[in-house]
Amino acid sequence: MKWFDDFFEHKTRRVAQSSSRRSALAKLGKIFVGTAFVLPVLPFDRIGQGAHAAAPSKANDDTTCDYWRYCALDGFLCTCCGGTISSCPPGTEISKVTWVGTCRNPADGKDYLISYNDCCGATACGHCGCNRNERERPGYRMGVHNDINWCMANSSNMYNCTVAAIVGVGDGKS
Template identity: 55%
Template sequence: MFTKLEKMLQILDSRAEKQARKSAETHGRRGFLSKVGGLMVASALFPVLPFDRSMGKAYASDGSSVFDETSCDYWRYCALDGTLCNDSGGTNTSCPPGSDASKVAWVGTCLNPDDGKDYLVSYNDCCGKAALVGSTFCFTSQDERPGYRMGLHNDINWCMANDNKGYYCTVALLVGIVDE
């Protein structure tokens, strides 16, 4: 009985040896090491890849305009009082060509519904061009302070510090996250 078992083990052993030798002939150590190295680099970069944090929420389909940058209801415009630059030849973060950002600005605190965090948003007027007729005007001054002291409310011509004081539109720049 041991002889049959020994023969089977010898056959399995020889087959495994042949397969290992064949693999060693076709696949060298360098190829193996390069594959292992590539796998290690890929696994180190995996945590920095972007991924969807919305947890399956469909924002575009619910009819909400909090994520439409051309709407006054966009979350970043919570304290905006002026014309949207992305509707006037610029973007929500850059002035249109031919205009300059104001040297002074007001700051609002806006809640981003996507991540539930409050952000400081700097509102800079773009100055130097004539106002564009038909652009979207927003007056979404949440928690606006009364106008008894300059700088505490947004109903001011913030282009007053620039050489050309003509107001054109307003951009909304993210300054940072509000610490809790």
């Protein structure tokens, strides 16, 4: 086994003589910087494992994922967490930044611009988790991407639930 020890000692000494700690740190720094650009575009899953919404009972029930306003929602429904479809539960505040989606109301056939705002300041509600991605865009188009923690601009970046407020109505012209 002496040959085994001698072999690895020789290789280790050669690497130590041909490289410095500074070059090793530089290579390690390049790896960290390279991953810093990749990690922010990774998806942000706020539902977790096993927190799936129950099957919808009605198409107009705003406590189910199939409600028409939730076409681009990813998160917990505020209607199941003590809030309403357009207001946050007590003890939370609405996010200062948002994402938007265009959803069609089957009752009147019109398209509506929906602003999805996270409610921030309390831990995740954990009820009525939805992940609908109709017409979602990739992560580099921030305003239309729903896999981001939108509480990042608030004083508390703890996510609780998401509201879906109507901010505009389509005119039907294309």
